[in-house]
Amino acid sequence: MKVIDLIKSTDKTAFSFEILPPLKGTSIEKVYQTINTLQEFNPQYINITTHRSEYVYKELGNGLFQRNRIRRRPGTVAIAAAIQNKYNITVVPHMLCSGFSKEDTEYMLLDLQFLGITDLLVLRGDKAKHERNFIPEPSGHSHALELEQQINDFNNGIFIDGSSAQPPQNRFSYGVACYPEKHEESPNLEQDIYWLKKKIEAGAEYAVTQLFYDNQKYFAYVERLRKDGINIPIIPGIKPLSKLSQLTVIPKTFNVDLPQDLAREVMKCRTDEEAHAVGTEWCINQCRELIAHGVPSIHFYTANAVDSVKEVAKAIF
Numbered sequence: 001m002k003v004i005d006l007i008k009s010t011d012k013t014a015f016s017f018e019i020l021p022p023l024k025g026t027s028i029e030k031v032y033q034t035i036n037t038l039q040e041f042n043p044q045y046i047n048i049t050t051h052r053s054e055y056v057y058k059e060l061g062n063g064l065f066q067r068n069r070i071r072r073r074p075g076t077v078a079i080a081a082a083i084q085n086k087y088n089i090t091v092v093p094h095m096l097c098s099g100f101s102k103e104d105t106e107y108m109l110l111d112l113q114f115l116g117i118t119d120l121l122v123l124r125g126d127k128a129k130h131e132r133n134f135i136p137e138p139s140g141h142s143h144a145l146e147l148e149q150q151i152n153d154f155n156n157g158i159f160i161d162g163s164s165a166q167p168p169q170n171r172f173s174y175g176v177a178c179y180p181e182k183h184e185e186s187p188n189l190e191q192d193i194y195w196l197k198k199k200i201e202a203g204a205e206y207a208v209t210q211l212f213y214d215n216q217k218y219f220a221y222v223e224r225l226r227k228d229g230i231n232i233p234i235i236p237g238i239k240p241l242s243k244l245s246q247l248t249v250i251p252k253t254f255n256v257d258l259p260q261d262l263a264r265e266v267m268k269c270r271t272d273e274e275a276h277a278v279g280t281e282w283c284i285n286q287c288r289e290l291i292a293h294g295v296p297s298i299h300f301y302t303a304n305a306v307d308s309v310k311e312v313a314k315a316i317f
Contacts, residue, residue: 002173003092003119004205006044007233007296014297015317016235017309018047021073028082034306035087041313044297045090046083047121050076052099052128077108081115091117092175095151097141098125098134102150102160105141109154113168120174121208122147122199134185144176145195148202176200178207178234180221184255189224197230206233208299211250213241213282214259215289236290239301240308241279243272280308284315291316 007014019034035046051073058066080091093112095105112118124144127134134142141147150160151174157167176199179192186192196207212218222234241250241258247266251258258266262282269275287298298316300309 001090003045003090003175004173004233006090007206007235010044013291013295014044015041015300015313016043016045016047016297017300017302018049019079020049020303021051021075021079024070024072024074028079031079031083032086034302035083037306037310038302038313039087041317043089045092045119046087047092047094047299048076048080048083049073050094050096050125052096052125077111077115077117080112080117084115084117090119092119092121093117094121094123095147095174096123096125097136097144097147098123098127099137099140101137101139102141103139104137105147105150106154106160109151109172112172113170116170118168118170118172120151120172122151122174122176122204143195145198145202148174148176148199148204152203173205174203175206175208175235176204177210178221179210180212180217181210181256183210193225193228193230196225197228200230200232204232206235206296208235209237210256211237211239211254211301212256213262213286214257215286215293217257218290219293233296235297235299236295237299237301238283238287238290238312239303240283240305240312241266242276242305242308244269244275246275246279276308280311283308283312287312287316 017038019031022028022030051071060066076093080093083089084091095108122144124134136142141150151172155167155171157165159165178196182189182192209218218236225234244266247258247263250256265278266275269278290298302309
């Protein structure tokens with residue numbers, strides 16, 4: 001069942017989460033451990049992130065370096081297929097503009113079609129670490145909107161070279177990202193919402209938010225979207241704060257504010273254990289309020305936070 005159908009088929013707030021593919025050279029067992037840890041909460045779907053290649057420099061000696069391009073976390077399609085096969089659960093691989101050409105995207109769509117995986121989360125993706133501004137691949141997309149169009153064409157049996165094929169029996173369905181505190185590159189929230197509306201007009205069936213810690217910003221954002229005629233499900237993305245360092249790292253990395261009440265309590269902590277307790281309690285209360293407001297799903301970001309997510313899920317589901 002597709003994500004949009006899973007969301008609409010229940011009156012309760014659904015539980016879902018996102019995982020990262022294992023680092024190159026490591027096994028899939030850690031992924032399975034994460035799923036096994038959270039399976040008791042009946043996840044409706046699992047997202048699998050996709051990662052672009054990055055340049056790394058290898059020292060050769062005599063002051064010389066060799067520049068190599070590697071993907072630290074390959075295997076998104078294979079991981080998605082393995083999870084679907086092992087757990088019989090809807091999987092949602094991320095599809096990016098960043099680091100991928102149109103040809104790469106087409107082959108990924110073909111692979112997913114053969115595997116019977118038809119849910120996607122469509123994203124532009126982050127710029128490369130060495131880039132000041134986002135630069136698409138020579139034969140790639142600049143925006144998620146362009147990537148949506150390629151997926152729509154594929155659904156209609158049109159390849160990137162213009163040739164035609166039989167449209168897939170099961171069309172791809174997809175969601176997109178949204179930002180209650182606006183994307184870091186957007187000049188203002190109005191412009192950010194403008195582009196979200198364009199992505200919805202192109203075919204996005206739901207949107208998942210960037211992580212946030214202030215529910216009032218989420219509620220205000222959704223209210224504003226509704227006034228602008230945007231009526232698709234807006235799924236809150238949540239990540240429990242679990243370390244002292246995240247007090248400064250999270251706002252910088254994700255371009256979000258921490259509420260003063262949360263920041264004040266974390267600043268009182270002397271250890272990561274104390275910060276973990278504060279962050280977990282905050283997240284539980286945050287999720288309870290979201291559920292009371294009838295959100296369709298709560299989507300957890302589990303990177304380095306599986307145990308925290310389990311504590312929160314145990315309290316609210």
